[in-house]
Amino acid sequence: MNDAWVRIERAKANRERLHTEITAFAATHPDAYRVAAEHDGQGNVTLVARVSKRPPKEWGLIVGDILVDLRSALDYAVYGLAVRHTGQDPPPKARQVEFPIADTDKWFNTSGRRKITDLRSDAVAYIESVQPYQPGYGGPDSALLVLNELVGINKHRFVSVVWAMLKETQLGLTFLNVQLEDFMAYKVDGELTDGTVLATFRMVAQAQYANLQIQPSMTVHVAFEPTSAGFGMEAYTALGAMGGAVEDVVGNLQSYL
Numbered sequence: 001m002n003d004a005w006v007r008i009e010r011a012k013a014n015r016e017r018l019h020t021e022i023t024a025f026a027a028t029h030p031d032a033y034r035v036a037a038e039h040d041g042q043g044n045v046t047l048v049a050r051v052s053k054r055p056p057k058e059w060g061l062i063v064g065d066i067l068v069d070l071r072s073a074l075d076y077a078v079y080g081l082a083v084r085h086t087g088q089d090p091p092p093k094a095r096q097v098e099f100p101i102a103d104t105d106k107w108f109n110t111s112g113r114r115k116i117t118d119l120r121s122d123a124v125a126y127i128e129s130v131q132p133y134q135p136g137y138g139g140p141d142s143a144l145l146v147l148n149e150l151v152g153i154n155k156h157r158f159v160s161v162v163w164a165m166l167k168e169t170q171l172g173l174t175f176l177n178v179q180l181e182d183f184m185a186y187k188v189d190g191e192l193t194d195g196t197v198l199a200t201f202r203m204v205a206q207a208q209y210a211n212l213q214i215q216p217s218m219t220v221h222v223a224f225e226p227t228s229a230g231f232g233m234e235a236y237t238a239l240g241a242m243g244g245a246v247e248d249v250v251g252n253l254q255s256y257l
Helices: 003-029 059-086 105-116 121-129 142-154 235-254
Strands: 033-039 044-051 165-175 178-185 197-205 213-220
Touching: 003 059, 003 213, 033 213, 044 165, 059 121, 059 142, 059 235, 121 165, 121 213, 121 235, 142 235, 165 197, 197 213, 213 235
Parallel strands: none
Antiparallel strands: 033 044, 044 197, 165 213, 178 197
16 A cells, blocks of 8 residues: 555645645735726726736646546555455456546446456445445545546646636725615636626716725635536645545555455
8 A cells, every 4th residue: 555655645745836836826926816997987887807927837737746646546555455355466457457436336336346356345345335426425526536537637638727716806995975886796607817807886976076996806716627527626625625535545445455
């Protein structure tokens, strides 16, 4: 199991590296993402996102390394069990040994079981018990299932995290003799790009002297791209959940040596 733990520790180190780079990026580019209030001179106000700097695409390489290390740790652990249970190194079916991750019991009982035929029945039962389709194991949002899908994407291209997801918008208002009407906040499901409309409203003066001061701001997080599993998930947190799930599984598999 030592090889599996080496991969897990490397994934942890790269996750912290990613966090450091995200923090440094935010500190170096404090105005990379901001909110601007645009007026049309007739009382109509539009709040729009202004994006002046995008995070480096190379972050996708770090994420890819984390994903591969975590997925490999599961496979290394199962391979180690196969060696121990068969008394052979390599085990008889070494080429097909892999930790199965299934979204349905049908897939696990067909394709999945073929990957762990060199293991004892008690270890197989444990692996079956932590599959994403099992009650309480997350279903389509399971950390293991998201990990597996992202690893598949990473085989062919970057798992992009150079994409800012709007977390929240704050609107500070100081006004005198002004009424706000027709306020509309817009949900942003896609990439936060320059000019994305966040909200609109109308200012109506209620006296000859009226004043309105707007202090808008927004909070963003680095998220997985829309086409990937884990869409919209904050990358650092999601990677931590995947790492925790893998660490739990590998730790429990050790008891079957």
